[in-house]
Amino acid sequence: MTHGRAAALAVLSPIVICALLSGIHPAYAAAPGDVTADGVRDPQDDASPWGIASGAEWAADYPKFNLALQTVGVRWLRSSYPWHAIQPTEGTWIWRPMDDLVANARANHIHLTAGFGYLATWASADGGTYAFPIKNIQYWRDYVSAMVARYHNDIKYWEVWNEFNGGFAVNATPQTYAELVRETYDAAKKIDPTAKIGVSVANFDVGYLDAAIKAGGADHFDYICVHPYENLAALAEGGEISFLSMAGALRQMLAANKQRTDIPLWITEIGATAPVQPDAAGDRRQAEALAKAYLLSIASGFQRVFWFEARGPSYGKETDFGVIRADWTPRPSYDALKAMIDALGQKPQYLGWLDMDKGGYGFLYRGRNEDVLAVWSPPGTEHKITFPADVGVIDLAGGDSTLRAGQGLTLTGTPLLLTKVPASLARQARDKAGKPFPWGGDYAKAEVVLSRLGAVNVDSGVKQVDLQTTLSVTAGAESWRRTDFTRPEGDGRYVQFRVDPQFVPYGTTNLEITAVVRRAAPETVAGMNIDYESLKGYRGGPNYQEIPGDEQWHELTWKVSDANFVGGWGWNFRLSALGSAGEFDVKEVRVRKSTTSQESKGAADP
Template sequence: MIAAPRYQTAACTLLIVLFASPALAQSPEESVGPWGVSSSASAFRNHTEWFPKVASAGVTSVRLFPGWRSFQPELGQWNWKQGDQLVESAQQHDLQLTAILMGTPPGSKFLHAFPVDNLPAWSQFVEGTVAHYGDQVRYWEVWNEGNGGFNDAHHTTVDYAKLAATTYDAAKQGNANAQVGLTVASFDPDYLQQTITAMRDAGAADKFDFLCIHPYEIAGGLRSKNGEIPFLWMNQTLRNMLQEVAPEKADAPIWISEVGDKLNAGGRTPTTDIDAANALVKIYTMAIAQGIDRTQWFEAQDPYSEESGFGLLNRNGEGRPSFAALKTLASQLGEKPNYLGWLALGEQAAGYGFVFAGPQANLMVAWSPVGTQHSLTFPTMVVVADPITGKLHRYEAGETVTLTNAPQLITSLSPTLVAQAIANAEKPFPWGGDYRDAKTVRFAAGQTDETTGIFPLHRDAYPTVTFADGSSGLLVQGDIGHPLGLFVHPTFASLQTRDYYVRVKVRRVSPGNVGMNLLYEYADTQGKGPYKNSGRWFGVAKNASGWQTGVWHVKDACFAKMWGNDITIRPEQSVPFVIGEIEISTVPFE
């Protein structure tokens, strides 16, 4: 038996001392709450080691299942050994399995190509597998990330629509209670929209039960100021899309069936084990608050034969800080959390607060934006707990609580605060503003930036320059490796908006070539990548002084923030220059 790491011990102390809540338990045949994990295929071999560990942390669902060739090494022949072992182990630990229906028939030259040329064999596989497991496995995803790397033949959304509709019919034939989900890599609502539209055109718009997203990139933006904004609007963006193309499915459950944060010592944003744990707390909290039914962290334990760094457990089975954080959060919010509402905290109401009715007491998960701290006072005594270490601190009424970017659990909230959160529950999230009626949004850089609907990523990587005339902007390196990415607020325009005008104001800081391209997010049907070059170069004349303006017009955009940003200003063969202002409009500039 491996000794419990200090993070596990600390979390257990927190559970006992702070709230003393009961252990979680759930029959895998029933609907479960949001606490899930997803696993790589190679982790299948030692799932009996990590199943009981994640179950002890409050996990109630696991995304893991063998592929087609494991069940049918030859067409017409069945081998249930691996699947049966997995299902039996999951039942022993009260874990509900989410199964991925994926694979190609024996003899295919591809491993990850939609079997659209062999749908009868695929249907037989799906119906037989779903029937064999009956209500032991109720949730089935159609493929894994067919809009990304798991699409060897580069099939389109029309192909995925055919595969999904065929899968739905076969699964329901195998078990009428089966639930069938569509799934995408990253956050790709347009791919889902195109798929469902193709299904609708074929008379099959209702042939899915839930949607799955894998928003790694948007989650990665949480270490950039305002990164919470696109994350908090994913559910509403998908709801709006469903209302547009499949209104009968507008209330379909939405899952995050993969998300994670890989430990990384290098790069622009190094990730420590504490960073990953903090990200986990924010991701689960905000997913629940916006109405996402289930979140499955990738992954449970670092596998031996694939890249490491994602796991709640390391390769030795020892819990990382993220394991302790998940255990704390699952216990204190309860098996099926009761979200009450949000609070905008601190100076300029910029801090994030999400209030829940926990099993034992009301509590708030709270943090401040990246790079800021907020001083809070409460009208009554509160207890603040670190979800990772279990450290507790009692603050008397009126005593200052310092809120940082590391999330904290705050309990003993006053009835007034709870009532305020409940009153906010049905209101749009306030952070970043509301631009539903706006035609134009703007970002202006300065000592204090003006962010009216446009937000730069990693703003702290771009120094602010102030000129002699008092105007200012952010300094951009002139090489292609230092682009400036920005996203628009999710309430601006809609997923269906294609026409945008982009205007940028730039200024020299030295002699030499100053030039750039605009890359923008567009609607892609094959998963080749969400960004496209506008095809129009903007350069500044060599003798130009003062601010210079460039304008682009794009006609096939789709601002979904799939990889975290909607546009990128990319310098090429340029000396450094300053960007003072960027505007995006749905109408021509005057």
């Protein structure tokens, strides 16, 4: 036992000390180079962004999938066993499964990041694993202390819970989470001052992080973790700019709360499904999503990204998230991950951007041995580019070819990695680093942004999300979109929108939202609420407005004073027809910055 380990045990309760001493695993004997308070380098101080997250359903497969991940160059795994499995009864500690997980990760040269949670059944309010309050917070302190004392040589990064703002915490509030964060931070740092404590939320819930910090979590975390699944899904409809804005929104929130703005940002879950059985189109879409998730995250300032997941699960919908199928065959997404790691190496550095053929995406990175330019086109478009010299072209399957000088290359929605980037283009990209991205327009100084809906929407700072949930209607030279109540699961009762982040940066609270609408059938009553993203999460009514009963177009306007348009679920506001008897048409939506703070509603003819 090293002096550092003895000191760590000294602050534990006698019960915890006995548990640790009775089951010390040989793999956790201190090794030369362990981090100590006198500044020995952290062996897990690894710049690699390449991570995989594993859920509970398939976590036991790590002996096989860790090897597969190590083979392609994945350096981080997010996985751990919950409190109730490690300490099933008070005073009983079962370490072997977690010991084996940690030892296997080490054997495969993979860094493990773990989480504290959920509740031990004997310590919870109702004998379950999610319901608060904890009977005695000392139980939680002992659990955190025991975990850090046992694994501090191997695990340096610990998340407090998983998606506390989601379905994994019952009877819980931001105040509950803030207390848990404080207790975890203090207990962990007593054992290992070099331990890093992360706060974590489902989706991209900046508002919940803000509330937890204000509730007492300030200055008690070392990194932030988000799970922006919906923001990734929005890329299929051109959501790159909103995705790229996430890191900035987090740093603005930190600044507003007087927290460190350079704190590391992690994405510890993000993913997209593919069909269980091989399917060319479905597999390609997942591979594209995976590539964009890593490329955009690195470009926008996220330090580490964990794709969910290595293998499975399907959740009964004939699709799953894994880069490896249930039969252990690799998916195209696995090949895409390998292709990116091979080209970009373990320390990719974002250098700048290029506007490819006036609309195509281009992101320059310093790769393994040279500059690498990632390129693709927005959905439904193609851009053709040429270069003054030969360049290398790597596709997501790992295929490597040469594009001759002057030869055209057609960009599609599938990312390509270009090597041997001409020096003049690399300089242009570097010169643009830190400047606003060009795609979608410049709305930073605009007074109003809008979208005109029709057979083809015309967007000027507002974009409809999930276009397929509405129907296109054309009459003569005009067209508009109509709610579709026949859609399954009620999807057709919502018309969702996203606003350009330049127009509504974090801190923009007073907005005026106007919809130009009419009844689909004048004799059928129709109307809507507006749901919007606020400082306290998504909010709905009571703000219902009925559309007048005629064939004219009408303007319905709402004013909100607590907006927080960061795209937590991939959208900022929506017209909700849940209370409407009939369908309605939508011709235009507008968003204006308001100087008033009174929330109101009204309707008027244009």
